[in-house]
Amino acid sequence: MVRETLGEDAVIVATRDEKGGPGHGGGVRVTAAIDPSDYNADYNDEMFGAPAFETHGRAAPSAAETWLQYDAEDEEAAVAEEITDAMLRHSVPEDVMDQILSCATVIGFEEPGIALIAAVEHLFHFTPLPTGKTAKAIMMVGPPGSGKTLAVAKQAARAVMNGLKVGVVTTDTVRAGGLEQLQGFMKLLNIQLVKAKNTAELQGALEGLRGCDQILIDTAGVNPFNGDDLRGLARMIGAGAIEAYLVLPGGMDSEESGEIGRVFSTIGVHKLIPSRVDIARRLGGLLSAAHHGGMSFAEATNTPKVADGFLSLNPKNLSKLLMPAAYRDSSSSPGRMDQARKGARRAQ
Numbered sequence: 001m002v003r004e005t006l007g008e009d010a011v012i013v014a015t016r017d018e019k020g021g022p023g024h025g026g027g028v029r030v031t032a033a034i035d036p037s038d039y040n041a042d043y044n045d046e047m048f049g050a051p052a053f054e055t056h057g058r059a060a061p062s063a064a065e066t067w068l069q070y071d072a073e074d075e076e077a078a079v080a081e082e083i084t085d086a087m088l089r090h091s092v093p094e095d096v097m098d099q100i101l102s103c104a105t106v107i108g109f110e111e112p113g114i115a116l117i118a119a120v121e122h123l124f125h126f127t128p129l130p131t132g133k134t135a136k137a138i139m140m141v142g143p144p145g146s147g148k149t150l151a152v153a154k155q156a157a158r159a160v161m162n163g164l165k166v167g168v169v170t171t172d173t174v175r176a177g178g179l180e181q182l183q184g185f186m187k188l189l190n191i192q193l194v195k196a197k198n199t200a201e202l203q204g205a206l207e208g209l210r211g212c213d214q215i216l217i218d219t220a221g222v223n224p225f226n227g228d229d230l231r232g233l234a235r236m237i238g239a240g241a242i243e244a245y246l247v248l249p250g251g252m253d254s255e256e257s258g259e260i261g262r263v264f265s266t267i268g269v270h271k272l273i274p275s276r277v278d279i280a281r282r283l284g285g286l287l288s289a290a291h292h293g294g295m296s297f298a299e300a301t302n303t304p305k306v307a308d309g310f311l312s313l314n315p316k317n318l319s320k321l322l323m324p325a326a327y328r329d330s331s332s333s334p335g336r337m338d339q340a341r342k343g344a345r346r347a348q
């Protein structure tokens, strides 16, 4: 019925059972939307008259009240609408948006902020970078210029501050300037930088740093769509006990980021460090990378300064990045967080 009324591109944003409807003691309220660019004026206006109002980029017909209702008071629809707006602003790809929306709708909170936290908690995983001694070396990988070296420096600085013995290796030995940049950071931290230009040298370096609490590995940027680059990196990851983290900037095209996430996951990268979230207006690409690569969010970088460290990521922080307005008044009420957690579990 929605398609008949609004055209093929209409989407159902929310549905709700209504008590006391005509005939059978109940009914279903459906809230649907279309993009204004998809609105077929001739077709729709002929049937229902021109749209009575526009709601943040979506139009709804005015005369479909018999079965299709838009009610500004309808909290559930308002929740779905606010989350939809945020997802559209961040260019979240449709498949991820659908999952977030249906999850938020199933959970059924009255507040968009809480519903989004619950949906994010249900759909994504979060594994912060280790802050203590680790059995596996931490390797930063990703496309050129994504923020790998800065992430290594931030992690090294934090580990040194925590009193850990840190070893740092770089496999980025060819590119002009690559080495000097990290060497500069490491000098400040009083860490000797070890160079490894191939898998055998990396194995030797890991062996030599066995006594360290944490070993960090910086790598050269790779083209995710180049088989040789990818195979070379896969060999490096397989050189020893290594956990690889994909460092990927926000603000990239969502489809592109999703594909990059998927490609890196095929070579055993299952953790994601979003970078440059301070200079990105659209974070949909990061959700897409995590979703399509089956990756867990580690921590993010949101400053170019080593000493500022990472931005921790959890369902609440990520939701705040996506929809800041929803959290301005609600601060961090622990009761609400519990509610969101229960909701996420219910959805499971």
Ligand SMILES: Nc1nc2c(ncn2[C@@H]2O[C@H](COP(=O)(O)OP(=O)(O)OP(=O)(O)O)[C@@H](O)[C@H]2O)c(=O)[nH]1
Residues within 6 Å of the ligand: 142, 143, 144, 145, 146, 147, 148, 149, 150, 151, 172, 178, 219, 220, 221, 222, 275, 276, 277, 278, 279, 301, 302, 303, 304
């Ligand atoms: N504002 C801001 N700048 C960042 C962030 N992460 C990285 N940068 C900057 O982005 C640039 C590239 O960062 P690098 O850490 O050198 O990136 P990379 O992945 O090591 O680059 P390649 O080794 O060339 O592949 C540097 O100027 C960083 O300071 C961030 O979270 N916020």
Ligand SMILES: [Mg+2]
Residues within 6 Å of the ligand: 148, 149, 150, 172, 178, 218, 219
């Ligand atoms: Mg680098």
